[in-house]
Amino acid sequence: MRPKGIIIAIDGPTASGKSTTAKQVAARLGYLHINTGAMYRAFALLVHRSAGDGHDPVRIHELIDEAEIGFDGNGNILLNGTDVSREILEPEIALLASELSTNAEVRAKMVEKQRELGAAGGVVLEGRDIGTVVFPDAELKIFLVADAGIRAERREQEFERMGTHISLDELRWQIEERDKRDRERTISPLRKAADAIELDTTNTTIDEQVQRVYELAQGKMEV
Ligand code: C5P
Numbered sequence: 001m002r003p004k005g006i007i008i009a010i011d012g013p014t015a016s017g018k019s020t021t022a023k024q025v026a027a028r029l030g031y032l033h034i035n036t037g038a039m040y041r042a043f044a045l046l047v048h049r050s051a052g053d054g055h056d057p058v059r060i061h062e063l064i065d066e067a068e069i070g071f072d073g074n075g076n077i078l079l080n081g082t083d084v085s086r087e088i089l090e091p092e093i094a095l096l097a098s099e100l101s102t103n104a105e106v107r108a109k110m111v112e113k114q115r116e117l118g119a120a121g122g123v124v125l126e127g128r129d130i131g132t133v134v135f136p137d138a139e140l141k142i143f144l145v146a147d148a149g150i151r152a153e154r155r156e157q158e159f160e161r162m163g164t165h166i167s168l169d170e171l172r173w174q175i176e177e178r179d180k181r182d183r184e185r186t187i188s189p190l191r192k193a194a195d196a197i198e199l200d201t202t203n204t205t206i207d208e209q210v211q212r213v214y215e216l217a218q219g220k221m222e223v
Contacts, residue, residue, distance in 0.1 A: 001121070002119070002120055002121025002122070003120045003121060003122075004120045004121045004122030004123070005029070005031060005121045005122035005123070005221070006121055006122075006138075006139035006140060006217065006220050006221060007118055007121050007123055007125070007135050007137075007138040007139055007140075008022075008025065008031070008123070008124040008125070008138065008139070008140045008141075008142070008213070008217055009125055009126075009130035009131040009134070009135055009138040009140070009141045009142065009193075009196075010022045010025075010124065010125070010126040010127075010130065010142045010144060010213070011126070011127060011128055011129065011130050011131050011132070011141070011142070011143050011144070011190070011192070011193070011196065012128075012142075012143055012144035012145055012190075013145065013146075013151070013175075013179045013182070013183075013190060014151065014155075014175045014178045014179055014182075015146070015151035015152070015154050015155045015175055016144040016145055016146045016151060016201060017144050017146060017154070017201040017206070017209055018037075018126040018127075018144055019035055019037075019126060020206050020209075020210075021126075021142075021144065021201075021206070021209045021210055021213055022035065022124045022125075022126040023035075023075070024206070024210040025124050025210055025213045025214055025217065026123075026124040028210070028214055029122075029124070029214070029217060030122075031122050031123055031124050032075075032117070032118075032122060032123045032124070033075050033123075033124050033126075034071065034114065034117055034118060034123060034124070034125045034126070035075070035077070035126055035127075036110065036114055036125060036126060036127035036128075036130065036134070037097070037126070037127055037128075038077040038085070038088060039069050039077065039110050039113065039114070040097040040098075040100065040101045040106070040110060041077075041088035041089075041093050041094060041097040042067075042069045042077050042078075042079040042084055042088055043063070043064075043067055043069060043079075043097070043100060043106060043110070044088075044093050044094075044096040044097035044099075044100050045079060045084055045087055045088055045093050046063055046067050046079060046080075047059075047060065047063055047096065047100060048092070048093060048096055050063060057103075060100070060103060060105070060106065061105060064105055064106060064109050066080075067079070067080070067109070068080045068081065069110075069113060070113070070117075071117075089162070091166065091174055094174070094178065095174065095177070095178065098177070098178040098181050098182065099181070101128075101181075101182070101185070102181065102185040102186075102187065104187050107187055107188060111129075111133065111134050114127075114130075114134050115134060115135070118134075118135060125138075128182050128188070128190040129188040129189075129190070131143070131192075131193035131195075131196050132188065132191060132193045133188045136193070139220045139223075140197075140213075140216055140217055140220045141193050141195055141196035141197065142196060142197055142198075142199060142213055142216070143192040143193070143196040143197065143198045143199070144198075144199055144200075144201055144209075145198060145199070145200050145201070145202075146200060146201045146202045147202040148172065148175065148176065149172070150202050151175055152168055152171045152172040152175055153168065155171045155175065156168055156171055159171075197216065199212060199213070
């Protein structure tokens, strides 16, 4: 057993329910929640602010060096000490994050930080490569999936709650675009680890998802 508990890895495609599940499971267990997608988005925000579209490898290399990405005590994402939780939700930042996440140098820096944050255990990490690359020895690996239409609807509702309207067609296109890139990239593509448990959230409520992962975690702690 690790000093602070087990490592729970939650991977899966865009809008499959990772963040909501990871956050609530972490709260119930008193564990740290690390949203690794937010880290890629924070870096994308930095690139967007200083270099624009992010196609200049030299500039990316410089920015990777100056980027300080982490979380505050409430799980908010910090970029060079400032909370950027709100800014990283912009769709253009999500698309840029997906582009930048194919860059080997960017991934190396993020993975190093994620390992540093999670190694002691007592942590729920969510992302695309947690169970396959970041913590292949995680005690519990979950792979969340859901129907693409449902995922677009969930994203639509999230944006509506924030007062932003984006059409369902546009959201579906964005989700499919990011998924395709995540699955097809050469480095750390999105895939289910051989020992991950797949949960389909198309027809389940958030409470059911959280309960299922919580029970699986309890089972691992008793081993
Ligand atoms: O999870 P979220 O949608 O916020 O992630 C934004 C983007 O960051 C994803 O589309 C994906 O390309 C990338 N990402 C990644 N590896 C992770 C987490 C996110 O490549 N572990």
